[in-house]
Amino acid sequence: MSLTLHAFPHSPRGFKVLAAANHLGLDYEFRFVDLGKGDQKRPEFLALNPNGRMPVLEDDAFVLWESNAILQYLADKKPEAGMLPMSARGRADVTRWMFWDASHWDPICAIFIFEHVVKGFLKTGAPDAAEIAKGEQRFHQFAPVLEIQLKMHKFVCGDKPTVADFSLASPLYYAEPAKIPLAPYAAIRRWYTDMSALPAWKETSERNLAAPPRDFSLGA
Numbered sequence: 751m752s753l754t755l756h757a758f759p760h761s762p763r764g765f766k767v768l769a770a771a772n773h774l775g776l777d778y779e780f781r782f783v784d785l786g787k788g789d790q791k792r793p794e795f796l797a798l799n800p801n802g803r804m805p806v807l808e809d810d811a812f813v814l815w816e817s818n819a820i821l822q823y824l825a826d827k828k829p830e831a832g833m834l835p836m837s838a839r840g841r842a843d844v845t846r847w848m849f850w851d852a853s854h855w856d857p858i859c860a861i862f863i864f865e866h867v868v869k870g871f872l873k874t875g876a877p878d879a880a881e882i883a884k885g886e887q888r889f890h891q892f893a894p895v896l897e898i899q900l901k902m903h904k905f906v907c908g909d910k911p912t913v914a915d916f917s918l919a920s921p922l923y924y925a926e927p928a929k930i931p932l933a934p935y936a937a938i939r940r941w942y943t944d945m946s947a948l949p950a951w952k953e954t955s956e957r958n959l960a961a962p963p964r965d966f967s968l969g970a
């Protein structure tokens with residue numbers, strides 16, 4: 751078996767697959783996708799993912815893109831870790847939260863990350879107040895759903911972390927610099943503290959801090 755993960759680890763979508771693979775103790779080769787240098791637009795990368803986006807997984811001849819699909823595939827490599835339950839209802843519950851992530855949580859958090867973090871790297875101007883107002887309205891519409899769940903459970907789908915937690919927690923890696931409005935949500939903040947205390951989360955984050963994305967100017 752030869753597993754390869756192509757990722758820009760400073761992006762939450764890259765971070766989550768690396769952190770989950772590390773949490774599962776999987777052996778993989780890491781290939782840095784330098785978004786700043788446009789690696790994602792090179793023909794060899796587009797042959798893997800015609801969307802021109804990372805992350806991408808390769809497992810021998812099998813190629814998979816979409817970070818949440820990758821998370822589920824990784825979890826199935828180590829079913830005994832319980833990151834994706836075997837029972838139909840258990841799997842559906844985790845999948846439900848990952849669809850909720852892809853439909854609501856990830857795009858809403860991405861507004862704050864883009865406006866407050868990415869634009870700074872790209873040097874493309876000040877945050878757009880209208881975008882942030884839209885983000886805040888949507889965030890306060892959906893965050894209470896996660897807050898209620900995390901008042902009832904230590905992790906999103908019970909008392910142990912699953913790939914849904916890796917998916918949903920990853921944008922909060924940038925909660926502070928992105929000004930994601932978490933103040934009213936004590937349970938989400940408590941859960942994120944628990945997630946970021948996981949050894950694999952800390953290790954993945956420390957690797958990022960050791961190699962910050964110095965040049966983010968797309969096409970440079």
Ligand SMILES: N[C@@H](CCC(=O)N[C@@H](CS)C(=O)NCC(=O)O)C(=O)O
Nearest residue numbers: 761763790802803804805816817818
């Ligand atoms: N839904 C996709 C989104 C992937 C995505 O948007 N990746 C971004 C970085 S966060 C990317 O590679 N952008 C490169 C570009 O737009 O040129 C996933 O979860 O994998």
